[in-house]
Amino acid sequence: MTNPLLSVRDLRVEFATRRGPLVALDGVSLDIAAGEILGIVGESGAGKSLTGLAIIGLLDPPGHIAGGEIRLDGRRIDNLPAAEMRKLRGRRIGMIFQDPLTSLNPLLRIGDHLVETILAHSALTPKQARERAIALLSEVGIPAPEKRIDGYPHEFSGGMRQRVVIALALCGEPALVIADEPTTALDVSVQAQIIAVLKKLTRVHGAAVMLITHDMGVIAETADRVAVMYAGRIVEIGKVSEVVRAPLHPYARGLMAAIPTLEGRVARLAQIPGAMPRLSAIPRGCAFSPRCPEAFDRCRVERPPLLTVGDRSAACWLYDRGHAPAMTTEIVS
Amino acid sequence: MIAFIIRRLLASLGVLIAVGLIAFVMFRYVGDPVNQMVGIETPAAEREALRQQLGLNEPVIVQASRFLLNAARFDFGISYQFRQPVSVMIGARLPATLELAIVASILSLLAGVPLGVYSALRRDSALAKLFQALSLVGISLPTFLTGILLIYLFSVTLGWLPSFGRGAVVPIGSWWTTGLLTMSGLKSLIMPAITLALFQMTLIMRLVRAEMLEVLRADYIRFARARGLSERAVHFHHALKNTLVPVMTVVGLQLGSIVAFSIITETVFAWPGMGQLFLQSIQNVDIPIMAAYLLFIAFLFVIINLVVDLLYVIVDPRLRAAVHGASG
Numbered sequence: 001m002t003n004p005l006l007s008v009r010d011l012r013v014e015f016a017t018r019r020g021p022l023v024a025l026d027g028v029s030l031d032i033a034a035g036e037i038l039g040i041v042g043e044s045g046a047g048k049s050l051t052g053l054a055i056i057g058l059l060d061p062p063g064h065i066a067g068g069e070i071r072l073d074g075r076r077i078d079n080l081p082a083a084e085m086r087k088l089r090g091r092r093i094g095m096i097f098q099d100p101l102t103s104l105n106p107l108l109r110i111g112d113h114l115v116e117t118i119l120a121h122s123a124l125t126p127k128q129a130r131e132r133a134i135a136l137l138s139e140v141g142i143p144a145p146e147k148r149i150d151g152y153p154h155e156f157s158g159g160m161r162q163r164v165v166i167a168l169a170l171c172g173e174p175a176l177v178i179a180d181e182p183t184t185a186l187d188v189s190v191q192a193q194i195i196a197v198l199k200k201l202t203r204v205h206g207a208a209v210m211l212i213t214h215d216m217g218v219i220a221e222t223a224d225r226v227a228v229m230y231a232g233r234i235v236e237i238g239k240v241s242e243v244v245r246a247p248l249h250p251y252a253r254g255l256m257a258a259i260p261t262l263e264g265r266v267a268r269l270a271q272i273p274g275a276m277p278r279l280s281a282i283p284r285g286c287a288f289s290p291r292c293p294e295a296f297d298r299c300r301v302e303r304p305p306l307l308t309v310g311d312r313s314a315a316c317w318l319y320d321r322g323h324a325p326a327m328t329t330e331i332v333s
Numbered sequence: 334m335i336a337f338i339i340r341r342l343l344a345s346l347g348v349l350i351a352v353g354l355i356a357f358v359m360f361r362y363v364g365d366p367v368n369q370m371v372g373i374e375t376p377a378a379e380r381e382a383l384r385q386q387l388g389l390n391e392p393v394i395v396q397a398s399r400f401l402l403n404a405a406r407f408d409f410g411i412s413y414q415f416r417q418p419v420s421v422m423i424g425a426r427l428p429a430t431l432e433l434a435i436v437a438s439i440l441s442l443l444a445g446v447p448l449g450v451y452s453a454l455r456r457d458s459a460l461a462k463l464f465q466a467l468s469l470v471g472i473s474l475p476t477f478l479t480g481i482l483l484i485y486l487f488s489v490t491l492g493w494l495p496s497f498g499r500g501a502v503v504p505i506g507s508w509w510t511t512g513l514l515t516m517s518g519l520k521s522l523i524m525p526a527i528t529l530a531l532f533q534m535t536l537i538m539r540l541v542r543a544e545m546l547e548v549l550r551a552d553y554i555r556f557a558r559a560r561g562l563s564e565r566a567v568h569f570h571h572a573l574k575n576t577l578v579p580v581m582t583v584v585g586l587q588l589g590s591i592v593a594f595s596i597i598t599e600t601v602f603a604w605p606g607m608g609q610l611f612l613q614s615i616q617n618v619d620i621p622i623m624a625a626y627l628l629f630i631a632f633l634f635v636i637i638n639l640v641v642d643l644l645y646v647i648v649d650p651r652l653r654a655a656v657h658g659a660s661g
Contacts, residue, residue, distance in 0.1 A: 058558055090561025097559075102552035106651060107574050116570070117560045152650040168560055 004031035005073065005208050006055065006176055012067035013047075013054050013232075015279075022279045024050050024063065025232045029306065032176065037199070037209040039223030039240065041216060041255070043276055047232040048212045052178040054078075055210070056093050057085040072176070091121050094174035094207075096198075098181040100161035104153035110137075110164055111149040114171060121172035136167040139204075140197055159190035166198055170205055177202055178210045183218060195222055216259050220244050228252045231276055231287035238312020248314040251288045286316070294318060334646070341642060345635040350401065352631035356624035357400045361393070366620055370413050400624075409625035414614075419621045423607060423629065428510045429499055430599070430606035434592040436513075436526045441533035442584065448534075449541025450576075453549065454568055464538065471535035480528040480601035487524060495521045497603035525602040529595055533587050540583055545576045578648055585641035589634045 013025035025047045032038045040048045053059050055070055057077070070078040072092060077085065089095075097103050104113060114133035115126060124132065130149070137145035140163040153161060162182060169177055179198060183191035199222055202209050211223055219226050220240060227237040228249065236249040247253045257270035274291040277283060283290055289299040298317050306313040307320060360366070366387070367380050384390055388399065403409065409419035448468075452461035488496035500517030502510040512518025548554065549572055557567045596608030603609075607626065614622035646652045 056559055058555060086558075086561055086563070088561070089559055095556070095559035097552055097556055099552060103556045105553045105557070105571050105575065107578075107649060108571070109650075116562065116566065120560070120562050120566070154651045165556070168556070172561060 003074070005034045005036075006030075006032040006210075007071040007074075008051075008055065008068070009071075010068035011051070011054060011065065011070065011078075013050055013059065013063060014066040016062040016064070019280075021066065023066075023232065023282070024279055025054065026282075027305075028068070028229075028232075028234055030227050030234065030237060032208045032210060034175065035203070035206055035208055036225065037202070037211055037223045039219035039226040040210060040212045040229060041214060041219055041226060042229035043214060045276060045279075046229040048214075048229055049180050050232075051229070052095065052180050052210060052212055055176075056089060056095050056178055057082075058089075058095070090117065090169075090172035090174065092174055093176045093178065094169035094172065095178040096162075096165050096169045096180065096182050099185045100158055100165050101153075101185065103165050104161060106153055108152075109149070110151055110153065110156070113164070113168055114149070117168055117171040133167075133171075136170065137164070139201065140164070140167045141193075142167075157190075158186050159194060162186060162190075162194050163197060166194075166201060170201060170207070173205060174207055176208045176210065178212070180212045181214070182211075183215070184213065191218070198222075216244065216256065228255065231282055232279065233287060233315065234306065235288065235316070236312065236314040237306070238314075242310075242312055248309055248312070248319060249288075249316045250292045250294050250318075252314075337646070338639075338643070341639055345639060348635055349628070349631060353401045353404055353628055354397065356404075356627045357397050359624055359627075360396070360400070360620050363618060363620060363623075366413055366618070404625075404628055409628075410621040412614075412619055412622055414617045414619045419625045422610060422622065423625055424508050426605060426607045426610050428502075428508075429512075429604060430592060430595055430608060432512060433522065433525055433529060433598070433604060433606060434588070434595055436522060437529035437533065437591055437595075438584075438588045440526055440530040441537055441587075444530075445534040445537030446541055446577075446580075449538040450545060450568075450573065452538065453542045453545035456546070465542075468535040468538055471531050472539070474531070476528055476532065476597045477601050479531055480524070480598060483524045483528060484601070494524055496524075497521075499605055521602075525598050525604050528601070529591060529598045533591060536587065537580070537584060540580055541576060544579055545572060548572045548575045551575070574648070578645070581644055581648070582641055585637045585644075586634070589630070589637045592633055593630045 008028060008030050011025055011028040012023065014021040014023050028047070028051055030038065030051075040051065042048050050059070050063070053063075054065055057080070059065070065078050068078070069076055072088070077088060080088070104110070111130060111133055114136065115129045118124060118129040118132050119126065122129070134145045134149055137149060142148055142160060142163055148156070153164075156164065166182075177198075182198060183194050186194060195218055198209065198211075201207075211219065213219060223240050225238060226240045226243050227234050228243065228247075228251065229235065230251050236243060236247065236252045238248075243252060244256060247256050251272070254270065254272035258272065272291055277287060277290070283300070284303075285301045286292070286295070286299045286304050289295040292299065296317070302317075304315045304317045304320075306315045309319045367383055367389070371380060371383065388396060391399075407420045409423075411417065412419050412422060415422065448464055452464050455461045484496045487494040495517070498521055499512045500519070500521035501515040502512045502518055503514045504510050512522055549568075554567060554571055557571050562571075594608075595604075595606060596612060598604065599606045599608035600612060607629075610622060611626045613619070614626070
């Protein structure tokens, strides 16, 4: 990846509190190529959404970027003035949030949302903007868009609303769409449709996607590469096929083992003992070491950087000498 | 929609009948009106005749229904003290009170909403913090004190504004009089209106600020920002409208209480409105006036509630759907 669309290096996000700063993201580095879909997985509180919000510049105070840098097309964007950053939002970077029920203003028509957004990013007349809005709605698969455009959000089902949200995020033809749990609030039957729409549209419009989810199934089907996050750090990043089939990091292995499969006998699902540490009590060394079955002394003292293992990287001392232990294949049955 | 309005009107009617019965109860239990009306030497026979004439000897049910039927025709009987029809007395005072209340409401809205929006958007600015602190003063300062301070400053010390009365009034139509068209009327209105508006204004400001801060945390605001909309569009197109929906209720009810509780302000400024009339009627146990005032205030609140409900339906599409669903 010589010229990534988005490049995040050593991103650190802190929350200023009365008892000093809480480090919510620590040393997050990732690249997204143009048109690529990068999945981000991890448990709640691992920092997935914060990474997305930091990139688009919408961290709520007291959260703020305390270190590292974010580059879009090689241009640094983490220290832009608010007005400059606003020009990027919607036009270069779009974002889709988890809950389509609350993402739309209940008092405005669907068309108002779309036209307003299109006008903010183009020199079209209101009439042209409306036509474009109808075209977008039909692109995301809303039947009878010329009628539904005058409907209010509450007249749409959850899945239809998320389609509207996707259309809205694409109004300004952004090069990168950050999709924060876009299907979590939806019925399982609708989830696949929404993922399909998202995948198709971003391909058509040539947008890269940062797909944040805790659903490994969605990642496996959709993403090109995946980053696994734990306690505000990336523990493993690589091609989806490799990470899912043969995860390197013990946490990633635990995560994959905890996914139920349809095949095979019904056995007790694997669990990772313990819970993710609170931000105020992240252990020294590797954040996963207290829960890790393979931790040794070094893990508890020294924090592992992302180590290159073949095509991917894992933040684990097991790979310090560049060899993958034989046990990685054991997990997959 | 029409079914909704009719349903609300029926409910309102129920409220008014209930209040009417409470008003009627006053006649029965707050002293003997005849004692109030006659002198101490009036012979018993004369008292009895008066009693008969006022219908006080009839069964309670008959008296109650007669009271309600008369009230429905705005006939509240004759004032015990002034020997005039109560409806005429109230009619003569109504314009003064309503003008004061409406001017005060407009004043409090025009100042309160922008101040609230400003202090929500610039939450950490020194000015917003100053407004917050001042609003605490405004909300806790008793009305009579504000009035007296204003009189001391602008009437006694500076001599700019009259300290009492309504100034010259101009009749409009057969029964309305207005002070808004004369210089002295306008001058007289300034201080009472400010006094009456101050509390409402601070209340509206604090309410708008709190609601707006709440709305600004909503997902759709964050999504609006993520789409690259200007701060202006986010604040005034998306946030303000949602802020004003709950504010509407409170402001509506406050308008009611501005009328109902303008008593103190009217007393301080000797404003010839209904509040003054009501105070006099209490001193004199003039029950027909008290009952009429009670019913009038209830009527006002019922109307305001109805209007607020209708506004809700107009502003919020979700309610519109519910209303259509229920009536269709």
